[in-house]
Amino acid sequence: MNLYEADFNKPVIIKNINLHGMKKRRLYDLGFINGEKIVKEFESIFKNPICYQVKNTLIAVRNEDAMSIEVEYEK
Amino acid sequence: MRNNILLCGNPNVGKSSIYNILTHSHEHTGNWTGKTVELSTKKIVGTDYYLVDLPGIYSLSSLSEEENIAKMTMLFSDYKSIIYVVDATQIEKNLNLLFQILQINKNIILCINMIDELENKNIKLDTNKLSNILGIKVIKFSTYKNIGYNELIEAIKEDNYCEYNYYYNDEIEKHINNISSYLPVGFNNRYMSISVLNKDEYLVKYVKERYGINLENNDVKNYIMNINSEEISDQISIKINTLSRIVTNEVFKKSSENNISLLDKIFSNKIYSIIMMTFIMFLIFLITITLANYPSDLLGELFNKFEYFIYKLCLNFNIPKVIYEPILFGIYRVVTFIISVMFPPLVIFFIMWTYAEESGILPRIAFNFDKICSYSNCHGKQCLTMCSGFGCNACAVVGARIMDNKRDRIIAILTNSFIPCNGRFPMIIAIITMFLVNSNNKILVSIYLCGFVILAMIISFLISFILSKTILKGYPSFFVLELPEYKKVKLSIILKTSIVYKSLSILKKAILVSIPAGLIIWLLTNININNMSIFLIVSNFLDKFAKIIGLDGNILLSFILALPANEIVLPIIIMGYLGNSNISLISDYMGIKSILLNNGWTVNTAICTILFSLMHFPCGTTLSTIKSEIGYKWAFYSFIIPLITGIVFLLIYNFI
Structure with missing residues (x-):
């Protein structure tokens, strides 16, 4: 499952990020990193980007990029 | 200058307001990423030191101009020590950059800002324990309630070396040591090796232009070719991230789940x-x-x-x-x-x-x-x-x-x-x-x-x-964007x-x-x-x-x-x-x-x-x-x- 497909308000854990170089680094810097807990919070007006909560912070990520983030539901 | 003090931290941690208070000035403050673009420098009132306001950044990965400015200042300019500002309610996120900076310089004060907001948000933060775990000088600070000013001024006058050390797994340490051995002596070789592993092109170019030293010499290049540097670089990031999480879990307790502001809900997803x-x-x-x-x-x-x-x-x-x-x-x-x-x-x-x-x-x-x-x-x-x-x-x-x-x-x-x-x-x-x-x-x-x-x-x-x-x-x-929490703003x-x-x-x-x-x-x-x-x-x-x-x-x-x-x-x-x-x-x-x-x-x-x-x-x-x-x-x-x-x-x- 990727992050875009995850349900709202249901915590997921990041398994892997299928991006490289600068994009991956940026996501890492903001806390989108393997093992981190993420909650999909709310959409913007045009449904893209979507806002996620990570490390107590709200971060907006475009859907195209969220699709490259592999996640699974918290057990 | 030797008597410079660098003020750094993530965006939105209130660095600019601390800068204003310490220097008795009125530099602009703002609540969105990337406000301080010029390095303002002013004398800290009551001391002989000058405060340099670095841009707010999330990491030292050299992806933006601001990160480059902050990193190069920390690595190559002459200064006495660093004040690292964190938001008391966002410790985990803020610690990431601290761990990265500790690889560059350990003469550092941890300034925990917005300490007054802990109560409002039902958060318990054990600052003594944090200070003990990291072996770091901690100052509790609040610009709104005027907490911590005198303590911070006193701390600035001293040297406060952080005692915390962390290491990666044996394999990564081995790579770091091997690359270090190929680098010219006299630099922060450990940090330079990690940067080379992280493919930090900006730093490599900077060092070459300024000091005429090629960090990616043939030995290093050959060495890197034979290892999976992307995998190693990932592990370095994951290690730092895990460290922040572990430390945070020790000192930080939140009794209620984060509430998304009503305004955010009203504004989202409706034409x-x-x-x-x-x-x-x-x-x-x-x-x-x-x-x-x-x-x-x-x-x-x-x-x-x-x-x-x-x-x-x-x-x-x-x-x-x-x-x-x-x-x-x-x-x-x-x-x-x-x-x-x-x-x-x-x-x-x-x-x-x-x-x-x-x-x-x-x-x-x-x-x-x-x-x-x-x-x-x-x-x-x-x-x-x-x-x-x-x-x-x-x-x-x-x-x-x-x-x-x-x-x-x-x-x-x-x-x-x-x-x-x-x-x-x-x-x-x-x-x-x-x-x-x-x-x-x-x-x-x-x-x-x-x-x-x-x-x-x-x-x-x-x-x-x-x-x-x-x-x-x-x-x-x-495009990624942090949405800071809605803040109450003083009318004055x-x-x-x-x-x-x-x-x-x-x-x-x-x-x-x-x-x-x-x-x-x-x-x-x-x-x-x-x-x-x-x-x-x-x-x-x-x-x-x-x-x-x-x-x-x-x-x-x-x-x-x-x-x-x-x-x-x-x-x-x-x-x-x-x-x-x-x-x-x-x-x-x-x-x-x-x-x-x-x-x-x-x-x-x-x-x-x-x-x-x-x-x-x-x-x-x-x-x-x-x-x-x-x-x-x-x-x-x-x-x-x-x-x-x-x-x-x-x-x-x-x-x-």
């Missing part, structure tokens, strides 16, 4: 929120226009009375015309016009703008309108520079540094002058009131104004799209920032520019060659072309003469029409309207003038800012692109 946003914009304009009217009228009247008084005085003392006329009818009139017409709306606008900036509304605008940016092939943060363009285009040009990618930044800068700034609003409002609404109906004026502003934004996006398909081909860089702070640091400084600039401009314009309208003023000769020359695009020579010449500051377009137009004849009142709408009507203005002229005001070359200050930001070539483009757009737009408008 009617677009309508709401437009309505809010309408409301902002309405409030600005209505409230600004009274002080404007009052000031105008006072200035006129004073002018009459001085005029009488000059007559009584037999002062020659040559002396008092240029000063009184040239300089004085332009300057007072600017003050009375421009200052009240400027203040009101900036009060609301500062609130939006400080409270965290601005990033939400960028969040909600990112889709439009992505359609027009530009970066999501362009919305932010657009919004600050409403205040001042030159400020917005500097603000465009928040974009990592040069292409995105250039697009944002080139299309910013389509956004009407505070210098242009008064004239647009005046013309709408006089010609489109025909009465003092503030609601109608605001609706028209909204319409023109939305048009300006559409054109700005359209030109962005065209630029991205022609001279600035490419794709916008990666809003008033202080908006009036003293924004409005007054812009007004000062406008007045300085308008003094020589007022004189020159008076001279141009009063020096006659063959019974015709120079102004008239030039405006007659321009008249033919100007008529094609719906203006007249006088209007066009006024725009050209107002290059130093957009605020003076309308006063020049009026002075141009009046020539050297005596006028008494130019600050009241009906007076202005009859002058304009007498000179052939129609509703069409009015609309064309507004459109041309939206789409013409940016003011001199903006141009020189663009030149120093991205160079002559782009300053030229930023001059020519809106001008051509405006002429083409007006041609189309006039022929349909």
Whole structure:
């Protein structure tokens, strides 16, 4: 499952990020990193980007990029 | 300098306000990423040290200019120690950068800011334990409740070495050591090795250019080729992230889940929120226009009375015309016009703008309108520079540094002058009131104004799209945006920032520019060659072309003469029409309207003038800012692109 497909308000854990170089680094810097807990919070007006909560912070990520983030539901 | 102290931390941790308190100054503070772009340095009051405010960054990975500035300052400049600021409610996120910085320098103080907010948010933070675990000097701080000032000043005077060490797994340590052995001695070899593993090209280039040392020498290159450096670099990031999590779990307890603000929920995912946003914009304009009217009228009247008084005085003392006329009818009139017409709306606008900036509304605008940016092939943060363009285009040009990618930044800068700034609003409002609404109906004026502003934004996006398909081909860089929590803002702070640091400084600039401009314009309208003023000769020359695009020579010449500051377009137009004849009142709408009507203005002229005001070359200050930001070539483009757009737009408008 990727992050875009995850349900709202249901915590997921990041398994892997299928991006490289600068994009991956940026996501890492903001806390989108393997093992981190993420909650999909709310959409913007045009449904893209979507806002996620990570490390107590709200971060907006475009859907195209969220699709490259592999996640699974918290057990 | 040896007595420099670096102030660093993530964006939005309140670094700038700590800077202000320690240096007793009033640098601007803001609630969105990338506010401090220049390294401000000031003496810390009560010590011999200087505080350097580094840009707020998330990591040292050299992805943006700000990160590069911060990192290079930490690595290569001469300084005594670092103050690392964290937000007490966001410890986990903030610790990441701390762990990265500890690899560079350990003379560091951990300043836990916003300590007073812990209670409100039901958070327990064990600062003693944190200090013990990390072996670091911890200062609890609150700018609102004045906690920690003396302690921080005392700590700055000492050296506080952090005792914390962390290591990666054996394999990574082995790689780091091996690469270190290939590097020249004398540098922070461990950090340099990690940077090489992280493929930090900027650092490699910097060290090569500044010290002539090649970090990626053949030995290193060969070594890296045989290992999976991406995997190792990932593990380094994961290790640091895990460390922050473990440390945070030890000291940080939150009793309630994070509540998403009600406002965020209302604004998300509903088409009617677009309508709401437009309505809010309408409301902002309405409030600005209505409230600004009274002080404007009052000031105008006072200035006129004073002018009459001085005029009488000059007559009584037999002062020659040559002396008092240029000063009184040239300089004085332009300057007072600017003050009375421009200052009240400027203040009101900036009060609301500062609130939006400080409270965290601005990033939400960028969040909600990112889709439009992505359609027009530009970066999501362009919305932010657009919004600050409403205040001042030159400020917005500097603000465009928040974009990592040069292409995105250039697009944002080139299309910013389509956004009407505070210098242009008064004239647009005046013309709408006089010609489109025909009465003092503030609601109608605001609706028209909204319409023109939305048009300006559409054109700005359209030109962005065209630029991205022609001279600035490419794709916008990666968009991620932090939405800071909504903050309560102190009224006193809003008033202080908006009036003293924004409005007054812009007004000062406008007045300085308008003094020589007022004189020159008076001279141009009063020096006659063959019974015709120079102004008239030039405006007659321009008249033919100007008529094609719906203006007249006088209007066009006024725009050209107002290059130093957009605020003076309308006063020049009026002075141009009046020539050297005596006028008494130019600050009241009906007076202005009859002058304009007498000179052939129609509703069409009015609309064309507004459109041309939206789409013409940016003011001199903006141009020189663009030149120093991205160079002559782009300053030229930023001059020519809106001008051509405006002429083409007006041609189309006039022929349909």
